[in-house]
Amino acid sequence: xxxxxxxxxxxxxxxxxxxxxxxxxxxxxxxxxxxxxxxxxxxxxxxxxxxxxxxxxxxxxxxxxxxxxxxxxxxxxxxxxxxxxxxxxxxxxxxxxxxxxxxxxxxxxxxxxxxxxxxxxxxxxxxxxxxxxxxxxxxxxxxxxxxxxxxxxxxxxxxxxxxxxxxxxxxxxxxxxxxxxxxxxxxxxxxxxxxxxxxxxxxxxxxxxxxxxxxxxxxxxxxxxxxxxxxxxxxxxxxxxxxxxxxxxxxxxxxxxxxxxxxxxxxxxxxxxxxxxxxxxxxxxxxxxxxxxxxxxxxxxxxxxxxxxxxxxxxxxxxxxxxxxxxxxxxxxxxxxxxxxxxxxxxxxxxxxxxxxxxxxxxxxxxxxxxxxxxxxxxxxxxxxxxxxxxxxxxxx
Numbered sequence: 001x002x003x004x005x006x007x008x009x010x011x012x013x014x015x016x017x018x019x020x021x022x023x024x025x026x027x028x029x030x031x032x033x034x035x036x037x038x039x040x041x042x043x044x045x046x047x048x049x050x051x052x053x054x055x056x057x058x059x060x061x062x063x064x065x066x067x068x069x070x071x072x073x074x075x076x077x078x079x080x081x082x083x084x085x086x087x088x089x090x091x092x093x094x095x096x097x098x099x100x101x102x103x104x105x106x107x108x109x110x111x112x113x114x115x116x117x118x119x120x121x122x123x124x125x126x127x128x129x130x131x132x133x134x135x136x137x138x139x140x141x142x143x144x145x146x147x148x149x150x151x152x153x154x155x156x157x158x159x160x161x162x163x164x165x166x167x168x169x170x171x172x173x174x175x176x177x178x179x180x181x182x183x184x185x186x187x188x189x190x191x192x193x194x195x196x197x198x199x200x201x202x203x204x205x206x207x208x209x210x211x212x213x214x215x216x217x218x219x220x221x222x223x224x225x226x227x228x229x230x231x232x233x234x235x236x237x238x239x240x241x242x243x244x245x246x247x248x249x250x251x252x253x254x255x256x257x258x259x260x261x262x263x264x265x266x267x268x269x270x271x272x273x274x275x276x277x278x279x280x281x282x283x284x285x286x287x288x289x290x291x292x293x294x295x296x297x298x299x300x301x302x303x304x305x306x307x308x309x310x311x312x313x314x315x316x317x318x319x320x321x322x323x324x325x326x327x328x329x330x331x332x333x334x335x336x337x338x339x340x341x342x343x344x345x346x347x348x349x350x351x352x353x354x355x356x357x358x359x360x361x362x363x364x365x366x367x368x369x370x371x372x373x374x375x376x377x378x379x380x381x382x383x384x385x386x387x388x389x390x391x392x393x394x395x396x397x
């Protein structure tokens with residue numbers, strides 16, 4: 001019995017930490033050895049879709065930013081979808097009508113993805129840019145992203161995301177670190193096969209690649225990334241393109257966002273079980289989707305199982321070493337996390353800052369791990385819905 005309990009502890013521990021390190025190692029090697037080279041000079045017509053809910057303070061700056069793009073204006077269609085706002089969002093957006101910005105009022109508030117689907121139905125073009133109101137991008141972002149669409153096998157592409165309010169507090173710094181991790185992983189994944197998902201903050205998608213998407217998903221960016229791979233397309237991240245994002249500044253908003261992220265991951269597993277470990281989808285089915293939709297959810301539960309089994313073994317069979325055993329395991333978890341995450345440093349724009357932020361963010365990662373454990377269980381109970389929750393912002397973007 002003692003050996004069985006100890007075996008359970010070791011196996012759960014090995015899967016939880018070993019798979020994380022191995023995954024990031026594969027992502028690193030792919031990112032260093034297999035960089036895709038997008039074509040230049042491909043300038044197709046694009047529709048830009050901007051869903052908005054109570055964004056009167058930010059919608060003007062957003063539209064100005066889009067119109068400042070160096071993309072040919074005659075090839076740009078801009079659609080603002082007002083998702084039942086109760087402020088002056090629609091009124092401000094309407095001021096841009098003379099600049100050929102189309103305002104669509106969805107009426108009753110039904111959520112961000114429903115607003116996007118409404119705009120998709122009226123969009124004229126095959127290539128569609130989806131972007132949030134508070135996300136701003138340099139003038140050349142659209143050109144850099146659309147270059148990937150010259151490849152008919154590419155169904156979506158995202159820029160790297162940077163946190164504009166990184167220096168405000170500890171949580172915004174953590175948000176930048178988490179985006180750095182995602183930027184690196186998505187780039188490596190896109191070099192290996194296809195990025196696990198797209199960034200909802202700013203992405204280009206091929207309309208035919210995502211198909212007739214459902215409106216009952218928690219986050220559309222994850223659904224788009226998975227759906228296009230399921231339809232035979234691939235998602236990429238373009239590291240030279242960027243967009244800046246206003247991250248949550250309060251603990252409540254930060255936690256709510258992370259819980260919804262985790263709910264979206266859990267939902268993906270149940271919506272697309274046929275992708276899991278399926279060689280038909282290449283490395284995406286064998287490695288990328290299992291990491292995204294399964295191991296990230298299981299990892300905290302496996303660690304709880306490992307520590308729990310070790311504690312039971314120590315209490316009943318070796319009480320004298322209980323404290324030392326748990327301390328050693330905690331040290332190993334921390335060491336493997338640092339080693340596994342540090343593997344991504346060569347793929348980020350500022351490796352030294354990334355490594356420093358990694359160490360500073362360790363307490364917040366414990367919070368995120370707890371959200372992983374609780375939010376996935378919450379999804380199983382059916383407590384999630386797809387309604388758009390607006391993050392509070394004290395300052396104008």
